[in-house]
Amino acid sequence: MERTNEPPFARQHLLGIEGLSAAEIEYLLDLADGFVELNRQSEKKLQLLRGLTQINLFFEPSTRTQTSFELAGKRLGADVVNMNVARSSVAKGETLIDTAMTLNAMHPDVLVVRHHESGAVALLARHVRCSVVNAGDGAHEHPTQALLDALTIRRRKGRIAGLVVAICGDILHSRVARSNILLLRTMGAKVRVVAPPTLLPAAVESLGVEAVTDMQRGLEDADIVMMLRLQSERMHGSFVPSVREYFHFFGLTHEKLRAAKPDAMIMHPGPMNRGVEIDGVVADDINRSAILDQVEMGVAVRMAVLDALTRRLRAPA
């Protein structure tokens, strides 16, 4: 094959997992592996992004994701500014495109954007010159979550290809599920989604997954059990009859977990609803639960993404 000078991740934006190749995903994960080690040292600060400005623009509050991106940027030496745009100020009349163009005039280098509408981050990206990272758009994608999940899996299991992954819970409204399905399928895993029919998207099989409504069967031989958060407004009668009924059929307990492989790993993007989608005892089982690992991997993966996206701006070393 002809060698080119193309960098292995020649993109301006990270708007989703859709369209990424397995090689690009591997590249980001390899890069992130290095940052995991750095983050465990007492001296964590690099100067890779020195002089660059990163704005975290959150139209939907999320303390943990924003903090993770903030730490990632700061550890790479960027100047990081957080902007929380409540929905009310949007209602005052400034449109997303107005906001984009306003920020663009301030010459940021990276915008990290979360928005409650699917497609909103891509829309914003069309109106700015800098790099844009999607930190979650509506029910569409949350690519850094899928990458950090993949890194967690790869470090624990040594691989992703061939694993059986059960994603359980509110698939319908979940951008985490969509990004994970895309990434895991690209990397060769087998994906099952487990949920009541009211929380499954239409034609979900078209995403390349098997849909199962019986949790025991869904967890059979699973290597990874990925739990999703059920939003409180969906718990009482609209999508499921009640919390206790949901927990009875879809809450992860040690008993249900017996269907999975003995070494199955439990994941959750957080924040958890203990007693709704997951039994607290299971969540705290350090032999099974990778939930805190995910948080750690989150910072490393976001550093990798920021590093990869800004290489085009930096002088060759």
Place this chain on the structure above:
Amino acid sequence: MSRPVLIVNARLLDPATGLDRRGGVLVVGGRIAEIGPQVTVALAPPGTEVVDARGLCLAPGLVDLRAGFGEPGAEHKERFESGCLAAVAGGVTSLALLPDTVPPIDDPAMVEFVARRARQVKLAKVYPQAAVTRGLEGRELAELGLLKAAGAVAFTDGFKAVADARVMRRALAYASMFDGLLVQHPEEPRLAEGGVMNEGAVASRLGLSGIPSAAEVIMIERDLRLLELAGGRLHFAHVSTAAAVAVIRAAKARGLPVTCDTTPHHLLLTEAEVEGYRTFAKVSPPLRTEADRQAVIEGLVDGTIDAIASDHYPQDQDSKRLPFGQAAFGVIGLQTLLAASLALVHEGRIGLLDLLRRLTVAPASILGIEAGRLAKGAPADLVLFDPDAQWTVTEKSLYSLEKSLYSLAKNTPFEGRIFRGKVVRTLVDGRTVFEAEG
């Protein structure tokens, strides 16, 4: 009255009679005085304006069953001036206006407002449709009889279904007293609530809330039962799904007095247009699957679908330059109605006369208006068009600044598309109201 007009060397097309032959038309006093192969320059009275059609098609002006302007209430989206100009530029000489303005057309005075504005602008003929229910709220009947007496040609709550079965039953029964036509937006609102595109694989991948196709057929099946119960005359707007076409086909076979239409965008486009969150493809009912599209074409060809309506619904930039979920529904379509529909002729799906029937005499007879005929004595509402001339739909072609031509809005789903079929001249009551440049 305007001076006589003689159009010679035309391909005369009258779908009502099946006329398709070379000839001419003489217009005197706004009506067709003579038509046929015998009409030549020799027949022209002194002072006649003579138009050489050079073999192009001359058909009755198009009758659009449904278009919306922004007047009153949203004049920045479309005024009568711009909307009627877009209409005649598209060969539309009569259109039935939607009542969902602010305030809505639910009062005889508002019907008169529409008539007065159309008279002032004097381009296309505008026939007001009035609300079924007061304030389009779906609860109390509007003054249907008085609205009809004031000139309303049909009753509809626009893009809102009359959801309450009891209200619908009474509206049908009451309007039957004076042969009033009810036009329903067939969508079960609770099932469609929150949806922004067709439910299915594309919506699931994009993370957008879906509107199931069943929402359409459920409302149609309910209304057909109500029609049997209450009597009256019922028309379903913008039919978009295979299931709906099948149910209406069966209802017609049973002899129910039901008609329906579809739109050029449902005939030509699918949900794939939404890819990339293109808000110009956000429309109600949503663009559906390829299987639905094919079924809708079949329904049009076999006559289950009586007419093609533009569903012209202008939106300004600020209503469309938003995340998909927040953007407004609606596409413009008056200026592209003929050209887009002709694509089916060029693809060999339907004959030219059969297509024109669904754009002229069929919608005219549904509305009960004197239009859509190319015959002696008929109003000289005419469109001269070149069925083969190509043009590309661009913002510029839809919105010529120097002449402030055409629709004020530019939310066309056909941006960049090349159409074959171009309106050359449009006449209303024998007056030339549009002539293509160049």
